[in-house]
Amino acid sequence: MNSIIVGLQWGDEGKGKVVDLLSPSFRYVVRFQGGNNAGHTLVLGDQVIALHLVPSGILRKEVQCIIGNGVVLDPQVLVAELDKLEKMGVDTSLLRISSIAHIILPIHRSRDSSQEEKLGSQKIGTTKRGIGPTYEDKIGRRGMRVCDFIDPKIRQEKLRSFAQNSSEHSYEDLEAWSAPLAQKLASCACDTPALLHDAILAKEPILFEGAQGTFLDIDHGSYPYVTSSNTVSGAACAGAGVGPTHIQYVIGIAKAYLTRVGSGPFATELFDEVGETIQRVGGEFGATTGRPRRCGWLDLPQLKRSCMLNGVTHLCLTKLDVLSGLENIFVCIDHQEDPIYKKFSGWSEDITNIRNFEDLPQNCREYILFIEDFIKTPIKMVSVGPDRNANIFRGSFF
Numbered sequence: 001m002n003s004i005i006v007g008l009q010w011g012d013e014g015k016g017k018v019v020d021l022l023s024p025s026f027r028y029v030v031r032f033q034g035g036n037n038a039g040h041t042l043v044l045g046d047q048v049i050a051l052h053l054v055p056s057g058i059l060r061k062e063v064q065c066i067i068g069n070g071v072v073l074d075p076q077v078l079v080a081e082l083d084k085l086e087k088m089g090v091d092t093s094l095l096r097i098s099s100i101a102h103i104i105l106p107i108h109r110s111r112d113s114s115q116e117e118k119l120g121s122q123k124i125g126t127t128k129r130g131i132g133p134t135y136e137d138k139i140g141r142r143g144m145r146v147c148d149f150i151d152p153k154i155r156q157e158k159l160r161s162f163a164q165n166s167s168e169h170s171y172e173d174l175e176a177w178s179a180p181l182a183q184k185l186a187s188c189a190c191d192t193p194a195l196l197h198d199a200i201l202a203k204e205p206i207l208f209e210g211a212q213g214t215f216l217d218i219d220h221g222s223y224p225y226v227t228s229s230n231t232v233s234g235a236a237c238a239g240a241g242v243g244p245t246h247i248q249y250v251i252g253i254a255k256a257y258l259t260r261v262g263s264g265p266f267a268t269e270l271f272d273e274v275g276e277t278i279q280r281v282g283g284e285f286g287a288t289t290g291r292p293r294r295c296g297w298l299d300l301p302q303l304k305r306s307c308m309l310n311g312v313t314h315l316c317l318t319k320l321d322v323l324s325g326l327e328n329i330f331v332c333i334d335h336q337e338d339p340i341y342k343k344f345s346g347w348s349e350d351i352t353n354i355r356n357f358e359d360l361p362q363n364c365r366e367y368i369l370f371i372e373d374f375i376k377t378p379i380k381m382v383s384v385g386p387d388r389n390a391n392i393f394r395g396s397f398f
């Protein structure tokens, strides 16, 4: 039951919580695209850690985490996250990174910032982590892969060529930054597709953890206001080196409303106090940049398209509790010149301690069932609070 988890909106749907919840059913958790533009906060007892690169499964001892070839990897961020995790007592020795993943260099971060600056009011609103420029170099066939980075001769040759095209970074600075990081990376770099193939032969279940969301996909998203990788489920195969015949399920995560960070179209965006309430109650501030997230109503034609693009078999609806207390809740059911909404009466009850679907307030159940019927995809789980256990399962999950 190898499964892919993907965000069905513009990211921040709560994938980390679902990965954490489902990871006991898996032996491997693999990231397959994006980089440290992603972010999720994990809670370990009374300790809180924000991870941007290391897969969410790292807190489970029995899970082996893998950073696949489709990821762009900032070695400085990886080493800092591993240090932090080890200080918290988490064993990170099983983490493996693909030897053919591409490296984010300081040069890429600078280029990300200066490209955004040049765009002025047209800016994408990137996380400025160097994600786009690193993928540009990868596609341009001049990138630095992990295997290049950990080989001093190849690394130095490539750094010289990068420095030649930069006014900000000298070869000496780049090499001084790279050498100690390369040493740390060397021990966990390997042929991850081969490792995963062995896992498949041994029937050890694998969870592929997507980052960002479907409408940030470079092809299917609201271009050019997108990230620079494919975020849809299909990307898991190329980004991990696993054939599609080995995947059984696609788990899509969607919030009960909608948020977006950065620029770009957002038809159901709210500019009133309801939007502010959702932002405040939902804690809608970016885990990576701290930027406030734009908030709006759920867009069902968009969600239906997302289920189609990803081939979703299981849907998890998250943060339903954030809507408690609103007098009315709207969902977009069509797009004409303006969005067309269906209005639902809200519910005032606190739902965070409810664990059975039947115990939810009737208006809340109606909201969920309407969504399910519209998108024609089973809602298998509803998250009703930030707590690991604050979930309602509808039937057995797998």
Ligand code: IMP
Pocket: 010, 011, 012, 037, 038, 039, 124, 125, 126, 127, 128, 129, 130, 131, 132, 211, 212, 216, 225, 226, 227, 228, 261, 262, 263
């Ligand atoms: P980049 O990925 O840093 O190039 O940013 C491109 C767009 O994707 C910007 O609008 C970012 O705000 C958005 N973005 C990137 N990663 C995430 C994420 O993990 N959650 C939400 N938005 C993201």
